[in-house]
Amino acid sequence: MDADERLAEGAEQLRAEVAKPADFIGMLPVNSGFDLAGQVETSTAWIPRLLPAGVRYQGRGHEQPVSEWPRVRLPVAIHHSSYRRAALARKQGRNRRLLLALLSETPPPASQR
Template sequence: ACGAQVHHFTWVDDFSAARNAALAAANADWNLVLDADEWIESGTEELRDACTFGPLLGVVCIRSEYDLSGHVEHSNSWIARLLPRGVRYKGRIHEQPAANLQRVRLPLVIGHDGYMNAKLDRKRGRNHALLQQE
């Protein structure tokens, strides 16, 4: 009802290929890249302003949750996830945007629960095979 489109991609053991297929289907000037196990926690107010600074790679805080000795711990990583049109990824695993643009930290915080034990069990072994292929 809001105009969203669904596109399909056949997994080829390559995270960059999947991200690049999604970016190729997008028609926006800017793309905020999120994984299925991520959500926006805070900082959306400043997001629109960041898109007026000219071409840059917007680096956001990924706040990951971990199961540790029976309780949940958090760890922060800063990763480029706001990309201007035309930027693509490289690397089969631990993919990164391939662009010689200034990286600017944004006040956007992305929650991530993909490292919780229940989700890790489903991913077990996947990255080893991808690293071998890389």
């Protein structure tokens, strides 16, 4: 899990899944909070969070697992807080550095230079 994520109810079910031999990537519902018009709104996305041994992430910022394993939805929710206003302000400089590093490694096509 990411540093800004917290496991909701269902930890026992997740422990049971982890104890089994893994032949899939576990997709968990990640509930992200947003500050909109003075209220906290929530959006849910199914994100790979339970990976078998040997599966690695690729990318910067929003990494994705590189694997042919099937994806299976597991009903163990995660609360995600980094889209709240205060968290976005803290991450602003970091995200810029990540994007600049990515651009330096992968230059744009000639048509965009």
